[in-house]
Amino acid sequence: MLAKIFRRAIILLAVYSIVIIGIFVLQFKNDSIISEKLGTLHIVLLESAADDNSVSLKNKFTVSFNGITFSGNDEKSVRMMTGNSSRAVSLVSWEKTSPLSCILHFTQGVDIQFSVSDDTSLAFLNVRAKIPQNADFVVIPYSFSVGSAVTAISDSRIQVTNKKVSWELSASEIEDNMLVVSRKEPVASYVHIDKNRSFSFAMANGLDAASETAYINIIEDLKNNLISSFPQSLSDTSPLSEQEAVSYVAVMAEKGRYNEAVDAVPQSFKKSTSRTYLSAPFFNNLSVTSESLFRQMQSYSDMIQAAAETGTYDVFTVKNLADYMCMHPGSSAIHKLLQSTAESELEGITVLQASGILSVYADLYEKNSELAAMLSGATGKCISKIENSCSFDDSRITIAEKGTLLSVINAAGAGDALLRYGKITGNADYAAGGRLILHSYLKDSASFDLRTLSELYPAVVHTNMYYPHYEIMAFDNGQAVWAWTCANNISYENDNAGAITLAIDFPLSYTHYVIISGIQQFKTIYIYNMAFRSDYRFETYNSSGYVYRQDRSTLLLKSRHRSEIETIRLIYTEKAAEQSDEIHEEEVGTGE
Structure with missing residues (x-):
């Protein structure tokens, strides 16, 4: 009797096994697994063949490295975020860019690059996201392997111990098994922690x-x-x-x-x-x-x-x-x-x-x-x-x-x-x-x-504009117009009708000197609303003045401020000269 029951159980088990295997085969008969080792990095992808024999990746991947796994699928996907809005992106292709790195390409222009430093057991991993212009963040699901123990955690760092080896995951933000990389900080890292190292910048926080x-x-x-x-x-x-x-x-x-x-x-x-x-x-x-x-x-x-x-x-x-x-x-x-x-x-x-x-x-x-x-x-x-x-x-x-x-x-x-x-x-x-x-x-x-x-x-100190500095004012015909100056600000406006206006911000009654590059040869220059002539003695006068270096497309300017915002007007055409508000031939001077 017992033998009969046992034989029936064996038969039923065999039938169920065949059915289960059959279901599995039917479900995945057109799928194949891509498995690549990049040093100690292991990437697994799923490839599907259509009836027309074309092949495409499924939206499913795992990237494993020394106790951490990054993954994505239809249920728990990689996402891009802007403000409070979030959108899932799907895996569309991948490429192995070197023996130690690869890039996963997603919809919406999102790319994620995984690269390891070397092929040793203590190599470090960088995860770099290319974030499209219409997004601020990319979110990547991750998990630690069974047996990992979290030993320290903050908004941007997690330290874990796995098989007696310590690692640190750092990114723009880390929350709920989600790694967040931002446009400001598009690279996350997973590095081995040297127990002999006595300092971490996190130790400074709060002192x-x-x-x-x-x-x-x-x-x-x-x-x-x-x-x-x-x-x-x-x-x-x-x-x-x-x-x-x-x-x-x-x-x-x-x-x-x-x-x-x-x-x-x-x-x-x-x-x-x-x-x-x-x-x-x-x-x-x-x-x-x-x-x-x-x-x-x-x-x-x-x-x-x-x-x-x-x-x-x-x-x-x-x-x-x-x-x-x-x-x-x-x-x-x-x-x-x-x-x-x-x-x-x-x-x-x-x-x-x-x-x-x-x-x-x-x-x-x-x-x-x-x-x-x-x-x-x-x-x-x-x-x-x-x-x-x-x-x-x-x-x-x-x-x-x-x-x-x-x-x-x-x-x-x-x-x-x-x-x-x-x-x-x-x-x-x-x-x-x-x-x-x-x-x-x-x-x-x-x-x-x-x-x-x-x-x-x-x-x-980087906020004192009185310290001599470069100031890029504009790009005109593809060429940078810039100044070496100690002025608070210099604005540049080309009216595209034959006149350029420079507005220089510096304290009233003070004198300073400016080298302005990218200035093309002009017909007339107006300072204090008066037409000035170039004079190599311009720096000796108790007034503003200039010399123009045509070979360098450079204006050398002494600016003695009668107002906090001093305006310099460069005239290039006769029409612009006629439209200038304060043109008086008898006022043309050197600044003497």
């Missing part, structure tokens, strides 16, 4: 020395110490450097003491033949100092071209590099440099180079977001370099590289770059880390000499 108040105070102390040390330095036997003079005048101007500062600078410096374009906005001699500016423009071009070809990164430490890039946004060399830097693993990069890349990214983010996006893939690696070089003791950070402590100037540059990046991306840990580095190195600025203070000032 008094890393607060905004503490940061404001140390920057104000730096400014005051710079001002107070200047008179003392004049009694020294060593000559005043150009950087010392420029930083002093800029910080005094910010406090409403511009004329006092200009007068305090010795005549021996003002008349020095070694002065460059750096001090030209304060101390004239534009015809001579502008030549050094033209050489600097060529130097930017040469350095970018060389760096793009050789894959080196020292160029990012050059001051005002981002401004030059914004003047030439279509340059193939610039694009190559930014993209190759973003794609590189940046092995062997120095803290100074990492800080430079972050600073250039921050500048580009404010001035040209498309160029910034090309460089964004490098930022996470630069932050890791700085973080790994930090030591933390008694609420103070020190930065060392190969056993050598960084100088105050280079360390402060690293802190400032980190702070700016943290503010841009809304990452409180990075911002706090940057402020703590700055506090650690600048809290004793009263003991610094004038040289150090003057070098530090432009490295950590």
